[in-house]
Amino acid sequence: MSLSSFSYWQALSVPDALKILHNEQQQVKLLAGGTDFTVQRKEGLWQDKHILDIWKTKELDYIRESGKSIQLGARTTMDELIDSAVIRKYAKPLHLAACVFASPQIRNRATLGGNINNASPAGDTLPALFVLNAKLKLSSAKKDRLVPIHEFFLGPRKTLLQPNEMLTEIIIDKLDPKYQSDFYKLGERNAVAIAIVNLAVCRKIDPRSHKVTDIRISYGSVAPTVIRAPQTEQLLLHQTLTESLINKAAERAQSEVSPISDVRASADYRKEMSASLLKFLLKNNRS
Amino acid sequence: MKISITMVVNGIIHKKEVLPTLTLLEFLREELYLTGTKEGCGKGECGTCTVIMDGKTVNSCLVLAVQANESVITTIEGLGDTHHLHPIQEAFVREGGVQCGFCTPGMIVSVAHLLEKSPQPTDEEIREAISGNICRCTGYSKIVKAVRKAAKLKQSNPPVTPGRKLSK
Numbered sequence: 001m002s003l004s005s006f007s008y009w010q011a012l013s014v015p016d017a018l019k020i021l022h023n024e025q026q027q028v029k030l031l032a033g034g035t036d037f038t039v040q041r042k043e044g045l046w047q048d049k050h051i052l053d054i055w056k057t058k059e060l061d062y063i064r065e066s067g068k069s070i071q072l073g074a075r076t077t078m079d080e081l082i083d084s085a086v087i088r089k090y091a092k093p094l095h096l097a098a099c100v101f102a103s104p105q106i107r108n109r110a111t112l113g114g115n116i117n118n119a120s121p122a123g124d125t126l127p128a129l130f131v132l133n134a135k136l137k138l139s140s141a142k143k144d145r146l147v148p149i150h151e152f153f154l155g156p157r158k159t160l161l162q163p164n165e166m167l168t169e170i171i172i173d174k175l176d177p178k179y180q181s182d183f184y185k186l187g188e189r190n191a192v193a194i195a196i197v198n199l200a201v202c203r204k205i206d207p208r209s210h211k212v213t214d215i216r217i218s219y220g221s222v223a224p225t226v227i228r229a230p231q232t233e234q235l236l237l238h239q240t241l242t243e244s245l246i247n248k249a250a251e252r253a254q255s256e257v258s259p260i261s262d263v264r265a266s267a268d269y270r271k272e273m274s275a276s277l278l279k280f281l282l283k284n285n286r287s
Numbered sequence: 288m289k290i291s292i293t294m295v296v297n298g299i300i301h302k303k304e305v306l307p308t309l310t311l312l313e314f315l316r317e318e319l320y321l322t323g324t325k326e327g328c329g330k331g332e333c334g335t336c337t338v339i340m341d342g343k344t345v346n347s348c349l350v351l352a353v354q355a356n357e358s359v360i361t362t363i364e365g366l367g368d369t370h371h372l373h374p375i376q377e378a379f380v381r382e383g384g385v386q387c388g389f390c391t392p393g394m395i396v397s398v399a400h401l402l403e404k405s406p407q408p409t410d411e412e413i414r415e416a417i418s419g420n421i422c423r424c425t426g427y428s429k430i431v432k433a434v435r436k437a438a439k440l441k442q443s444n445p446p447v448t449p450g451r452k453l454s455k
Contacts, residue, residue: 008307010351019311030349038310038349039330051307055354079343103399103419106331137398166318189417192332 006287010053014139014168017054022141028052030166033101034074034110036118059169060113064085072170074113078102078125081112090174093128093200096183101122103191113167114151119159119193122221123183127200129170130218131181137169138162143190144198153225168267179204179214182281186273188264195221196265197273201281203236217278222257222270229256232273232278246282250275292356297365298320305352311345312336314352315362323363323392327421332393334420337393338362345355346419363392366399374440375433377401384433386424394420407438 006029011017021028029046031037031053048225054060070091072081081087081098088095099242101107101115115125116136121252126149134149138161152159161167174184175181181202187193198220204213217229227260232253241247259270289304296319303318315321315338327333338347339389341404367373367453372380375395394417401408401416408416413434414427416441422430 005308007288008351032355034351034354035331035346035349036346038351053354070401102331103334105334105337105344105346105419107350108447109345184295210402255406 005154006041006049006051008051008053010056011047012056014057014166017052017057017166018139018141018164019117021166024050027163030054030117032111033077033108035106035110036114054166057270060190064096065090065174068174069173070172072112072172074116074167074169076113078107078110078112078115079104082107091128091132091172092175092177092179092181093131093183093202094125094172096181097125097128097185097198097200100183100185100190100194101246105281106192106283112170116170117159117167119157119160119225121152121156121223121225122195123226124195124198124220126226127218127220128183129172129225130174130221131200131202131216132175133216135171138165138169139168143242144168175202176204180286182284184277184281186277194264197221197259197270199277199281200280205241205285211238212236212241213238215243215251218227219253219257222256222259223273226280227256229253231256236282241282241285243283246279249282250279253278290353290356292353294355294357295359297360299395307351307353309352310348311338311340311350311352311355311360314355315347315360318432321362322411325389325390325392327393332421333390333393334397334417335390335393335444336359337396337420338401339396344397344419359398361399363396366395373399374444375402375437377431378437378440379433382429382436384426384430386422386426390420390424394422394430396440398437402438402441406442408434410435421435 028050031051032055060073062073063131064071065086078098079099115123129149135146138145179202183200185198186196200218206213215233220226232249235252236249254271254275257274259267261267291304293302315324325335327335329348331349336347337344341358367376374399379385397417399419413431
């Protein structure tokens with residue numbers, strides 16, 4: 001095991017952190033809870049890199065509700081997401097994803113910003129953030145910019161974050177509590193497993209006509225980045241969720257995913273499970 | 288370059304100079320000689336390195352020692368000792384919740400945190416609380432039973448620091 005060495009800085013405020021990112025010529029790796037960093041370090045990553053620790057940047061640790069949206073500081077932990085009444089009520093998919101995230105110990109340290117920046121195709125909060133149409137605030141010393149989450153990821157571990165930028169805030173539109181939200185993570189064990197497939201679905205059904213008035217489906221771990229399944233959503237929109245329609249939707253979803261085979265599962269198994277899990281969640285109609 | 292850190296571990300203040308690459312686990316074991324906290328997988332999967340940091344359980348293998356600067360830490364050594372077992376330790380002994388024993392320190396620390404939050408936990412809460420701790424001997428049923436017993440023992444005999452005498 002080759003442990004990498006690195007130089008360490010700590011920032012106690014966002015302006016401090018942005019100044020360091022602005023002035024430093026060499027690439028700086030941000031560190032928050034460290035639950036991915038310390039593992040990647042043992043794999044030899046981040047050798048001789050400059051590490052900027054933002055764990056104690058408390059101004060990034062918040063969940064705020066204003067009008068129709070919720071703003072989340074990037075340093076918010078999974079544990080804080082689970083405990084938040086606002087998230088439970090208005091961002092249920094994110095609450096459900098945080099509940100099955102890794103383990104209690106890891107949820108106490110892992111941050112939402114960290115899970116996004118790590119840019120794993122299997123990141124557990126990502127399908128939830130995709131169905132919540134999250135926007136990411138990327139800040140630099142000179143300006144802020146807002147990027148829709150589906151544009152942020154360029155591939156496994158690749159994002160459009162510039163070296164002088166950091167993710168400071170995640171903004172989501174409140175989801176009407178009338179939506180039914182579901183999240184399923186398929187892993188080799190319940191805790192601490194990297195997902196073989198993860199799936200977030202939220203839907204709104206008209207109580208009189210029983211027709212779907214809105215549906216959003218997002219998959220993780222079955223493509224180079226987390227994806228929405230727009231064709232499957234389109235197939236279900238304005239329809240009644242009958243068994244035959246659900247079967248057709250599951251088939252359509254299989255054509256929208258493009259998994260690979262790896263140590264956790266084969267591409268074929270992931271495809272099968274993409275369909276099965278969607279059927280399972282759609283059949284569980286609580287309205 | 289070494290960095291100066293201060294930490295309260297099991298009620299004692301420690302001030303040390305450490306390299307930023309040192310993990311909290313290495314700090315506890317190699318600088319403070321608190322070897323009750325174990326290293327299993329070293330990547331946050333097995334939970335045998337679990338300690339309580341500022342009121343929350345963490346995998347000490349995933350936290351850098353410099354990140355624990357100014358923190359309050361409780362390790363297994365802070366819960367009881369060979370002669371004065373904590374009620375959770377006593378319950379694990381009585382119910383056979385220990386087989387090889389390697390996962391036990393982490394299990395007990397996770398359970399200590401659970402019983403602080405939820406003094407009479409349901410089985411579901413118990414299983415969730417120890418979901419980040421792997422017992423490779425697979426003695427989960429007895430561990431869950433021991434936690435139920437610990438909740439009862441703790442209620443009838445709240446721990447006196449550093450623990451109670453082992454009853455025969």
